[in-house]
Amino acid sequence: MQVVQEHGPSRQKTSRRETRTTQIYEAAARVFCEHGFGQSSMSDVAAAVDMTKAGIYHHIASKDELLFGIMSYGMDIFEERVLDRVENISDPLERLRATIRGHLLLVTRDRTKEVTVVLNEAHALHGDYRTRINRRKRRYVRFLNETFRELQRKRLIREIEPRVATFALLGMINWTYHWYTANGRLRDTEVAEAYIDLFLGGLLNPDQATCSENDPHHEDD
Template sequence: MRQPAGRSARRSGGERKPREERWAELIEVATQVFYEKGYDGASLQDIADRLGMLKGSLYYYIQSKEDLLFDVISTVHRDGLAVVRARAEVEGSPLEKLESVIVGHVEHTCRNLVPTAVFLHELSALPIDRRKEVLGSEHAYQGVFRDLIEQAQRQGDVRADLDPRLAALSVLGSTNWVYRWFRPGGAFTPEQIGSELAEMSIRGIATEKALAARA
């Protein structure tokens, strides 16, 4: 079992590791509590009560509330990054791959509203060095979008006047916002939202030649 980033490293090597299932439950419950109360308003006692365990028992897994938030945020980022990286491996041109990545990102967001909200709301609660540790020195998540835009631009499918980093930030900014208004069981499905937002994003950055080829 992996050792979560915030977990105490002070235990002896021979001490029994916590079960993976219990750790996953802790992350799930902590995510929900941070969502309901906010990082500042939540306490380790709140989380322990929800888990049905003593507060002191949490220190078997973590050293502090900040460590727990770090692991929650890291888990959300890792899971989302795995989705967009997998979507970037589909067959097709860079522009087609970018469309797939946008659809995957939106659908994943719609199906993970609580973790997404915690990530976007509480990332700033971490110290800068820990935020950088989560995001990676090159902002790995943003980098998937940026790299595909750069590749499509080199092929003449994305407008030459656009800065790939700004374009990636624009696409992510507009698609991230879905977590604020999407409601499960509402008028729009994750698939419909993903498809339409991807179409609008691509139309905003693609060249006339690329758009004609898509048509």
């Protein structure tokens, strides 16, 4: 099948439309973070992006579609910047460290508004939208569960239900956006390393914990 390359005004128009849609997602993420999805209107989003409400509907069919788009955008970022970068690390302990570090830095540093919407507004999704987002979240949960199982098989961590460890870790990291401020006393890299120490300190077998202190990766940024 021959692929026809798009050039000229048509290509430029498509690019402008995609850029505008991204701007709408980003503005809506700010609005939903500040006021909550249920308390926000499409008029609020239109005002935030300096468009008319009719202009918004030219790009987005409904408020529910807008929320799904933001959450999909947030999951794209998460998978690209965290999961895709760590899932092929062969050493399960280093994989877990890299996962904690990458996830925490995403929450505190990169695309915080979209990530916050993913964390806060999942309950507002319904039907197929909710199913599709939950399917993507389950991929991460399965990845963490398997990492903890592998660590147990290698006797690197204590015997603990992997599901408990997974959701304890997710709760610890995902709550960070409630209290962390970028201009505060702590750097996000310091928080990431503290989380690694705290979490692994409760999981590692005593012999492995001693080895961890000598890990060349275990150092301040």
